[in-house]
Amino acid sequence: MSYDVIVVGAGNAALCAALSAREDGSKVLVLERGPEHKRGGNSYFTDGAIRFAYHSLSDIRELMPELSDNEADQIVMPEYSTSDYYNDLMRVTGEKSTPQLASHLVNESYRTISWMKSHGVEFELNYSNQSFEKEGKYHFWGGLPVKTKNIGMGLMKTLFNRANELGVDIWYQSRAVELKTEEDRITGVVVEQNNEKIEVPATSVILACGSFEANKQMRAEQIGEEWEAAIVRGSEFNTGDGLDMALAIGAEKHGEWSGCHSIGTDYNAPKVGDFNKPGDIFKKHSYPLSIMLNKEGSRFVDEGADFRNYTYAKYGREILKQPGHAAYQIYDEQVRPMLRKEYNLEEATFYKADTLEELVDQLPVNKEAFLQTIHEYNAAVQEGYYNPTVKDGKGTTGLTPPKSNWALKIEQGPFYAFPVTCGITFAFGGLHVNRKGEVLNQSAEPISGLFAAGEMIGGIFYGNYPGGSGLMSGAVFGKTAGSSATRYVRNQQSSNISS
Ligand SMILES: Cc1cc2nc3c(=O)[nH]c(=O)nc-3n(C[C@H](O)[C@H](O)[C@H](O)COP(=O)(O)OP(=O)(O)OC[C@H]3O[C@@H](n4cnc5c(N)ncnc54)[C@H](O)[C@@H]3O)c2cc1C
Structure with missing residues (x-):
């Protein structure tokens, strides 16, 4: 059997690509490496936060028509324009994001989210993480007011249902291992099923199978030796296959191959994402209210340098550099009730004791140095007004x-130590594509019939990224790649007829 478009992967980018190609009339096959109960990639593990540009609350209400006038009256929603989004992307990537790709992502974001809605994806306001209440109104901030209903699980369930409805074929436990070409043009994919290889002919291929975050060896080679030890927060299947396959036929690398997104996560979190426990439940993001000590009893970052949004991605990396790739967030009873909800989950691991000495006795650390650091910290704390909702300047000298x-x-028992390590979210290394989603070769020419989307694309994120842009990038470039592939297929068909 031959397909117009084969999409490799079954995460958000892949299914957006599949829907887009299918609605444009292509015959589409989706290949998923995992079994059906482990489908959906990193997208399944997300909180569903999705960043797009909008003018006002009425743009947002278009996406969630059930939001009542009464509820809308309680909401203050400042504009988040395409320039705001573009500027955020440039600022957090140190102006490195490839302008052509960044502007495509930003400019297509609203059109794409409306298109997702037209395919049944449901959205809701993210009150708990992205708004604060003032004088009876909810003020949204940060350009990220919306998440998908029932987080990443809800998003992926809807996309799979829709793909089935539209007649997209989906093969599970089907790992793409090689791209076939003739005369520099894509002709199919070699697929591994039950240790056997079969070749599936296709006019075009869209690679949307993630980066190499779940591949220990590639992490060590590309990002740095210590990254071998990082916990993988999401899918175990994103081991760089798509990158290898594309590079093998002459595609060009693009972006920050030595970079990745990572965070501080529970030391005892599963070593790779557990599909039975999705949702971002292991992160430990209240560290600005803590002090963090390594096993030698030393602090190693300014925990209160800024709000969490601006430090969490780089502090994961710092934890990885510590002995045993571990650190302990220390809290006392004064701040314990203020910690984010993930600290209260049954999955959260921690030590607790009535005195600091008893607490430290339970930890596999240099106990003397650990206690001394806490005492030195306590002695250095300045008087002042403590207020976690603003940068209160109440620091140490x-x-x-x-x-x-x-x-x-840290003086009011009981005391708590939450052990943390570094969890990698996704690697920034990817392929060079243009704004049509065409994969480029080393002469910056499109490889005929090859497209890419999602994490596979390099050059959008460097060092950091504005939260919620991973899903949006997957959706925008997935939709784009789907239409570009269909257009390519039609051109091929008409040139075959005329020749
Ligand atoms: C815990 C966590 C929370 C996150 N929260 C958010 C958030 O709230 N908002 C946000 O925007 N981003 C978030 N992200 C980042 C986001 O998940 C990614 O940026 C985005 O989902 C990537 O989508 P994708 O489709 O490119 O890749 P994926 O969703 O990872 O899909 C890749 C697919 O390819 C398949 N695959 C791999 N190799 C092969 C092969 N050889 N053959 C066939 N199939 C293959 C995989 O099984 C998988 O189905 C989070 C990530 C994690 C891990």
Whole structure:
């Protein structure tokens, strides 16, 4: 059997590509490496936060018509324009994001999210993480007010249902291992099923099978030796197959191959994402209210340098550099009730004791140095007004590193130690594509019939990324790749007829 379009992968980018190609009339096959109960890739594990540009609340209400006038009256929703989004992307990537790709992502974001809605994806407001209440109104901030209903699980369920409805074929436990070409043109994919290889002919292929975050060896080679030890927050299947296959037929690398997105996560979280426990439940993001010590009893970052949004991605990396790739977030009873909800989940692991000495006795650390650091920190805490909702400037003096905000003495038992390590979210290394989603070769020419979307695309994110852009990038470039592939297939068909 031959297909117009084969999509490799079955995450958000892949299914958006499949829907887009199918609605344009292509015959589409989706290949998923995992079994059906482990489908959906990293997209399945997300919180569903999705960033797009909008003018006002009425743009957002178009996506969630059930939002009542009464509820809308309680909401203050500042505009998040395409330039705001573009500027955020440039700022957090140190102006490195490829302008052509960044502007495509930003400019197509609203059109794409409306298109997702037209395929049945449901959205809701993210009150708990992205708004604060003031004088009876909910003020949204940060350009990320919306998430998909029932987070990543809900998103993926809807996309799979829709793909089935539209007649997209989906093969599970089908790992793409090689791209076939003739005269520099894609002709099919070699697929591994039950240890056997079969060749499936196709006019075009869209690679949407993630980067190499779940591949220990590639992490060590590309990002740095210590990355072998990182926990994989999402799918175990994103081991760089798509990148290898494309590079083998002359595609060009693009973007920051030595970079990735990572965070501080529970030390005892599963080593790769557990499909029975999706949702971002292992992250530990209240560290600005803590002090973090490594096993030698030293602090190593300014925990209160800034709000979590601006430090969490780089502090994961710092934890990885510590002995045993571990650190302990220390809290006392004063701040325990303020910690984010993931600290209260039954999956959260922690130590607790009535005194600091008893707490530290339970930890596999240099106990003397650990206690001394806590005492030195307590002695360095300055008086001042403590307020976790603003950068309160209540810091330490004479400490290296300092704690610049939210410094409270750790003095009221019981005391808590939450062990953390580094979890990799996704690698930034990818392929060079243009704004049509065509994969480029080393002469910057499109490889005929080859397209890519999602994490596979390099050059959009460097060092960091504005939260919620991973899903949006997958959707925008997935939709684009689907239509580009269909257009390519039609051109091929008409040139075959005329020749
Ligand atoms: C815990 C966690 C929380 C996150 N939260 C958010 C969030 O709230 N908002 C946001 O925007 N981003 C978030 N992200 C990032 C986001 O998940 C990714 O940026 C995005 O989902 C990537 O989509 P994708 O379709 O490119 O890849 P994926 O969704 O990972 O899909 C890749 C697919 O390819 C398949 N595959 C791999 N190799 C092969 C092969 N050889 N053959 C066939 N199939 C193959 C995989 O099984 C998988 O189905 C989060 C990530 C994690 C891990």
